[in-house]
Amino acid sequence: MQQTKTGTTDAGLRTGGRGRLIGLVVVLAMVNFVVDSAITAPLLVLPEMLDHFGTDQAAWLNATAMLAGVMWAPLLGKSADINGRRKVLVLTLLLSCAGALVCAVAPSIWVFVLGRVLQGAALAAIFLSVAIVRGACPPRIAMIIVGIVTSGSAVLNIASRFLIEELAMEFGFQILFLVSAFVAAAMAICVRGVVPESPIRTPGRIDVGGALLLGGGLAGVLGHVSLGPDFGWLAVGPLALLVGGVAALARWFLVSSRKPDPLIDVRNLGGPLVLTLLVVFLAAGSYQSMLQLVPLIGDVSADQRLGYGLADQGSVALLLAAPGVGVTLGGPAAGWLAARIGPASTLAGAVMLGTVVTIGMFLGASQLPVALCCGFLLGVTVGALGTSAFNMAGGLASPERQGIVSSLVMVMVSIGSVVLNFVGAAVLESTAVVVDGETTNSATGVFSYIAIASGAFAIAAVLVVLLVRSTRLGHGPAVSSPTR
Structure with missing residues (x-):
């Protein structure tokens, strides 16, 4: 393959001036706020969730989204290169929105866990935002904007903690997931309207099987590490995660080494x-x-x-x-x-x-x-x-x-x-x-x-x-x- 200098941008300054560039930065910074609302903010209402579902297994409620994010990341990253970063970022936000709605209405812990798996897709929003910035701006400007986009929502995250605590006391922990769903949906609309799509595509196809093997293998091994202290290292659940994770990673490595276009x-x-x-x-x-x-x-x-x-x-x-x-x-x-x-x-x-x-x-x-x-x-x-x-x-x-x-x-x-x-x-x-x-x-x-x-x-x-x-x-x- 011919070498491509990283100084080349796929969209240049297609944002159409300083105003559009500012809009791009604001929207992508808010997209990263969605990640916090989906991945870490639920820790604020963890005791209420445990009481609601009548369980003491905090690990299932806490770690599921992060572990699912590990599974989603390579699949969505590869998809973005093939189909367009903006398109996949919108899909990521909609998946997070759907997951939050499932969590808000979940009648049982297992339905709630399914919602957290969908919410874990939000983790991909961080690196997709970075890829969009690097494609839309010259390298020197992109380096600065990457810092703003990935870190600019931190203060907003702190302020939102106090608001979420008050809302949860008044309306129950479900309000957190409704707010998360609303913000994710709003940001999907904003991304669709403000963020330019990259014209650059990677030829090839999405190795869905390889992505599932890699992501599932990583999630399985990390699930054993995360859940082992609560369930017991040799308990059936964590041990099955470990064995399945190692087997999936081994299979992914062997199969990928023989594919012409691996993940x-x-x-x-x-x-x-x-x-x-x-x-x-x-x-x-x-x-x-x-x-x-x-x-x-x-x-x-x-x-x-x-x-x-x-x-x-x-x-x-x-x-x-x-x-x-x-x-x-x-x-x-x-x-x-x-x-x-x-x-x-x-x-x-x-x-x-x-x-x-x-x-x-x-x-x-x-x-x-x-x-x-x-x-x-x-x-x-x-x-x-x-x-x-x-x-x-x-x-x-x-x-x-x-x-x-x-x-x-x-x-x-x-x-x-x-x-x-x-x-x-x-x-x-x-x-x-x-x-x-x-x-x-x-x-x-x-x-x-x-x-x-x-x-x-x-x-x-x-x-x-x-x-x-x-x-x-x-x-x-x-x-x-x-x-x-």
């Missing part, structure tokens, strides 16, 4: 893209695991003399708000830097910052001002990390492969989040202590948790240095079809 040709991904994906897996997973730890630290008082705790030092609610503010700033700043020093160097800076800040949580576990500072800087890290990773992966792909390559970044974010969250939870559970008749996390567990997250960031830092060196030696980013 992803793992033999020809290219060193820089593999390094980028590994960095994303470790760094994004580490950040998500630290975010999981924050409320656990915030619920413990220093008066309990466990060696950590922030509950008696002020408003711990700020700990959960600080990362959101950091994300809003980190994404656009990373895009601006990437346009000047390159996405690889920007990604390296984000990983180095994340490593230092995560280590700082050893002190932040017992001092609120330090924890607030670390929370804010971790938000900056994740905003810069996501923007830089998408810009880096997009730069390693030809224009007709933006969808599938961007989907790989989202898949690695999801895998890293599930795996590192589980590892951290397992460490806390294995080191818990009993204080005044109640089981609580020990200082050993908390600081071991932070050490694991710091170690993951440190490994990512080593890999990102190798990535920067490889790009300086001329192995990226203008390469052709890394997924072929």
Whole structure:
């Protein structure tokens, strides 16, 4: 295949001027707000959902959408390259809308889980938005806009938390899914009217079988990791997920290696893209695991003399708000830097910052001002990390492969989040202590948790240095079809 420089855009500035460009940015930023309403916002009403369905299996209600997103991502990414990114983004939003409506009226937990599987398609909206931006704008402008689009809705997400809590208390948890359905439908209409369609198409057909094998295999393995602690590692359900997932992945690898046009040709991904994906897996997973730890630290008082705790030092609610503010700033700043020093160097800076800040949580576990500072800087890290990773992966792909390559970044974010969250939870559970008749996390567990997250960031830092060196030696980013 003839090489295509990534400086070529598929639509140029077809947005028709500054006003249309602003409209494009606003719509795509709101599309990413839909992702939050579908994937993470339901955690706000998790206790109410458990009571409504009469179950204690939070994992089924919580993890299903994320795991389904891993399955949807490669299929929708490939479909976008073949059929058009705008068209598939509209389909993604409509699937999320349908899933939210199913969840709102679900009479049983299993119907609700089916709705969450459909809602998981919303995860694809993130990387599809990135692919659309890279196709509609010149590279230097696209790097900045990617940061705004992927991070700009963070503050809105924080504000919506308070509104959702009030609405749920008044009307029940179902109102969250009705709101999510309404927003998804409205954004589908806006995308159809504002976002330009790409004229570039990838010749070929959608390998539906390969996509289902890959997505289903990943979802099965991650489902075992996510559900094992609640159901038991050797219980029939989680064990069946593991065996089925491994078998599906093995079958996908064997079949794909013989196909002339596979969904992803793992033999020809290219060193820089593999390094980028590994960095994303470790760094994004580490950040998500630290975010999981924050409320656990915030619920413990220093008066309990466990060696950590922030509950008696002020408003711990700020700990959960600080990362959101950091994300809003980190994404656009990373895009601006990437346009000047390159996405690889920007990604390296984000990983180095994340490593230092995560280590700082050893002190932040017992001092609120330090924890607030670390929370804010971790938000900056994740905003810069996501923007830089998408810009880096997009730069390693030809224009007709933006969808599938961007989907790989989202898949690695999801895998890293599930795996590192589980590892951290397992460490806390294995080191818990009993204080005044109640089981609580020990200082050993908390600081071991932070050490694991710091170690993951440190490994990512080593890999990102190798990535920067490889790009300086001329192995990226203008390469052709890394997924072929």
